[in-house]
Amino acid sequence: MQTKTDHRLVITTISGKLPRPIYNKQLPPIDINKLKLLDFAESFKSGLYTELESLDLTENVQDKWNNITKHIIETATEVLGHITPNKRSANPKIVELSRKQRQLQTYFKMSSKNNTKCKELKIERNKIQKQIKQILELKKYDTIIKQTEEINKSSNESAKITLLVDTGSGLTTNIEEQTKIIADFFKDVFNKPAGQVLLQAPPCKMSTPFTEKEVRKAISKLKLNKAAGIDNI
Incomplete structure (x- = not known):
């Protein structure tokens, strides 16, 4: 191969880290996950198409590119909105438990060389995490009950x-x-007697046997759990 260079070609593998996107600290990032929903995707495309139609084609390349990026950001902000930042709970129980959890985490780091102490702190921290989870689940359940009551007050029977x-x-x-x-209900479903037993197919010789390549491929897929075999294989 002619490369027109006095350097030798070297094939190598390079590993590196991809740069993470830097978001504007003043505004939360745009919720691009909404583009997976068809309604939002169509609204974004139609809105952006309308904006790009009004571009001035006589502008220089840099100005046109600046206007394109501006229209994309404005349309995305209007249609998709920003990601709502997670707000800290105002529940006094959760606030107190979170404070204890942070305190235990500090003690855990200070006692990293003491395995017995670390184990005790970890057990205590897990207990606090479990209590916080129970409080949040109860709050979520109460919210669902209230929403259900509001819906059932509706005059619309189908709602x-x-x-x-x-x-x-x-x-x-x-x-x-x-x-x-x-x-x-599920006990009744799963405790019913089994249905008719399927007839066992008698063994027979294949007219066209499997090739070695097909057998190796099937074994490989079974090992990778990509193709489940029959129960009595």
């Missing part, structure tokens, strides 16, 4: 949420009763 029905006591909103209804 109302159907409640679980117990044949014995009628409608129920009790969590334990709902759990029992669902559990009984």
Whole structure:
């Protein structure tokens, strides 16, 4: 191969880190994940198309590029909006538990050489994390219940949420009763006797046997769990 150079060609592998995007600290980043939704994607395309139609083609290249990027950012901000930053909880219990958790984390770093102490601190920290999770789940459940009540107050019958029905006591909103209804349903489904047993196909000789390449490929896929085999393989 003619390269017109006195240097020898060298094939090598280079590893490097991709630069992370630097966001404007004054504004949160645009929520580009909404582009995965068809409605937002279509709105963004139509809005950007309208903006780009009004570009002045007589401008120099740099000015045109600046205007294109400006229209893209403005359209994305208008259609997609910014990512809502996570707000810290104002619940006093969560605030206090979070303070204890940070304190334990500090002690954990200070006691990194003491395995026994680290183990005790880790157990205590996990307990606090579990308490915080329970409080957040309860808050989420209360929010869903309130939203359900608001929807069911609607005059639109199709918007109302159907409640679980117990044949014995009628409608129920009790969590334990709902759990029992669902559990009984699945017990009834999975405890039914098995259906008709499939007939076993007798072994027979293939007219065109598998090639060695096909067998190796099948074994490789089974090992990678890309193609599940039959139960009695």
